[in-house]
Amino acid sequence: MSHIHIDMENVSFAYEKGEEILRQITFHASETDSVGLIGANGAGKSTFLKMLVGLNLNFTGSIRIEEIPVQSGTLAQIRSRIGYVFQDSDSQLFMNTVYEDVAFAPRNYGLPEKEVEKRVEQALRMTGTMHLKEKQIYKMSGGEKKLISIATILSMTPDILLMDEPSIALDPKNRRNLIHILNSLEHLKIIASHDLDLILDTCERTVLISQGRIAADGPTKEILTDQVLLEENGLELPLCMRKG
Amino acid sequence: MELFSVSGLSERVYMSKIGGTIREIHYMETLSSRDQWVNQIHPLVKFVLTVIYILAVVSFYKYDVAGLAGFAVYPLAVFILAELSFLDSLKRLRFVLPLVCLVGILNPFLDKQEVMLAGVPVSAGVLSMTTLIMKGVFSVLASYLLIATTSLEKLCYALGMLHIPRAAVTQFLLTYRYITVLLEEVDRITQAYLLRAPRQKGIHFKAWGSLAGQLLLRSLDRANEVYESMLLRGYQGDYGYMREHAVPGRQDRRYFIFWMAVFALFRACPVILVIGSIF
Ligand SMILES: Nc1ncnc2c1ncn2[C@@H]1O[C@H](COP(=O)(O)OP(=O)(O)OP(=O)(O)O)[C@@H](O)[C@H]1O
Ligand SMILES: [Mg+2]
Numbered sequence: 001m002s003h004i005h006i007d008m009e010n011v012s013f014a015y016e017k018g019e020e021i022l023r024q025i026t027f028h029a030s031e032t033d034s035v036g037l038i039g040a041n042g043a044g045k046s047t048f049l050k051m052l053v054g055l056n057l058n059f060t061g062s063i064r065i066e067e068i069p070v071q072s073g074t075l076a077q078i079r080s081r082i083g084y085v086f087q088d089s090d091s092q093l094f095m096n097t098v099y100e101d102v103a104f105a106p107r108n109y110g111l112p113e114k115e116v117e118k119r120v121e122q123a124l125r126m127t128g129t130m131h132l133k134e135k136q137i138y139k140m141s142g143g144e145k146k147l148i149s150i151a152t153i154l155s156m157t158p159d160i161l162l163m164d165e166p167s168i169a170l171d172p173k174n175r176r177n178l179i180h181i182l183n184s185l186e187h188l189k190i191i192a193s194h195d196l197d198l199i200l201d202t203c204e205r206t207v208l209i210s211q212g213r214i215a216a217d218g219p220t221k222e223i224l225t226d227q228v229l230l231e232e233n234g235l236e237l238p239l240c241m242r243k244g
Numbered sequence: 245m246e247l248f249s250v251s252g253l254s255e256r257v258y259m260s261k262i263g264g265t266i267r268e269i270h271y272m273e274t275l276s277s278r279d280q281w282v283n284q285i286h287p288l289v290k291f292v293l294t295v296i297y298i299l300a301v302v303s304f305y306k307y308d309v310a311g312l313a314g315f316a317v318y319p320l321a322v323f324i325l326a327e328l329s330f331l332d333s334l335k336r337l338r339f340v341l342p343l344v345c346l347v348g349i350l351n352p353f354l355d356k357q358e359v360m361l362a363g364v365p366v367s368a369g370v371l372s373m374t375t376l377i378m379k380g381v382f383s384v385l386a387s388y389l390l391i392a393t394t395s396l397e398k399l400c401y402a403l404g405m406l407h408i409p410r411a412a413v414t415q416f417l418l419t420y421r422y423i424t425v426l427l428e429e430v431d432r433i434t435q436a437y438l439l440r441a442p443r444q445k446g447i448h449f450k451a452w453g454s455l456a457g458q459l460l461l462r463s464l465d466r467a468n469e470v471y472e473s474m475l476l477r478g479y480q481g482d483y484g485y486m487r488e489h490a491v492p493g494r495q496d497r498r499y500f501i502f503w504m505a506v507f508a509l510f511r512a513c514p515v516i517l518v519i520g521s522i523f
Contacts, residue, residue: 053476084476091469094421096273096395108478138270
């Protein structure tokens with residue numbers, strides 16, 4: 001793959017005038033980085049991710065994905081490179097069957113049906129959901145839906161994966177399965193989550209957002225063991241780090 | 245048989261009527277996504293056949309019960325080909341069919357002539373009532389069968405091929421999606437309300453305003469997210485669906501020609517009477 005990178009320079013964003021959610025964010029990631037995005041409720045994690053795919057366009061500063069600036073004219077190009085997994089799988093999935101949903105993106109990109117089928121099968125294999133291929137979406141469990149959501153994104157063969165709270169509503173077994181799958185994907189990943197243990201298991205690097213700014217950015221092992229830093233920013237140590 | 249897994253749906257227990265409605269929608273999707281042979285016929289062919297069938301049925305003279313009766317062959321055949329349960333379908337149409345039947349109910353009182361049917365004098369009013377009901381029932385059945393064997397996306401594709409404007413087709417598709425989203429939200433909100441007001445039979449009218457407001461905001465939010473999810477996966481108002489099956493194939497054309505021939509024959513002569521006179 002060519003040079004995959006995300007560059008944000010001095011990015012600020014407000015939904016409503018005067019109330020900046022993100023302030024002066026500068027952030028870079030490239031190649032196969034896996035970045036955990038953490039922060040208290042309302043810190044702006046989802047907002048951050050949505051900006052990268054151009055769902056929040058009226059920011060100031062510059063965002064570039066593989067040298068392409070994020071702006072209204074380049075969205076199609078940007079979005080074909082980025083896969084965004086919604087927090088709520090029910091918003092992500094809208095077709096009737098698993099196959100049709102996973103095939104949605106490749107069909108939209110005009111691939112011939114043979115190629116679409118190949119992509120779908122590959123995506124299902126990568127997420128270990130081949131057995132669900134013909135199933136109807138509304139009949140599936142939350143864990144299955146999450147994996148299918150990821151498959152719908154993988155079938156577009158993106159360079160970059162963005163995930164918003166991927167482990168929410170998953171039971172321990174499905175969560176472990178998810179971690180396993182995330183670790184097997186060699187994309188540039190940014191994972192926003194409150195599940196710090198998940199971040200610890202899947203991300204090399206962690207960015208902590210607090211009050212609209214990047215409060216810390218460094219190796220996950222350092223940030224997630226820094227009790228003082230975490231508590232100052234409304235978070236707690238990952239479960240596996242707590243004593244007693 | 246396939247049908248059993250379909251009706252396995254009823255295992256899911258829904259608490260509310262809205263849940264029931266959502267289930268009906270999902271049920272139709274289940275039906276249309278099966279891989280029966282009729283389901284595989286090109287959507288354009290099925291759509292056009294349905295329209296022609298309805299036009300042919302409606303065009304019968306009001307006393308021509310015998311000629312009209314022959315047209316039962318199409319819904320019956322499709323029911324069998326699609327392996328749909330007839331009883332089950334009647335149950336699903338329980339609200340529509342009585343309405344259709346009501347339309348003709350006054351005819352026997354308004355039209356008191358007598359006409360000859362196969363040599364027997366009958367009341368013209370009863371005859372015209374019968375044809376009206378048959379026309380209504382046949383049309384409803386044909387539409388039902390179209391929907392039960394063709395997914396909405398495919399139907400939209402057929403509409404697109406007929407040069408219905410793209411914006412209208414997208415609107416149609418999204419509205420349909422929005423209805424499910426809306427109903428699911430209604431279900432969630434009413435359940436949350438009723439669980440906290442267990443003694444009440446329904447929702448107190450004082451709460452309607454704020455619930456309706458909530459509902460609108462939440463369902464719009466949700467629908468917006470669904471739309472965003474479509475955009476992020478390359479949707480640009482024109483779903484590149486079925487590129488491979490863009491035009492009807494040989495099988496589709498045969499199916500079309502077969503039914504057109506049947507319709508023409510049954511429209512031209514009362515086949516039922518002809519067959520009856522042979523025996
Ligand atoms: N569509 C919107 N319009 C106005 N304000 C919004 C909108 N979406 C989010 N916000 C506000 O922006 C802030 C950041 O929200 P965001 O969803 O990005 O936070 P988050 O870090 O993802 O939180 P959580 O952990 O709860 O998911 C919040 O204060 C929120 O109220
Ligand atoms: Mg969020």
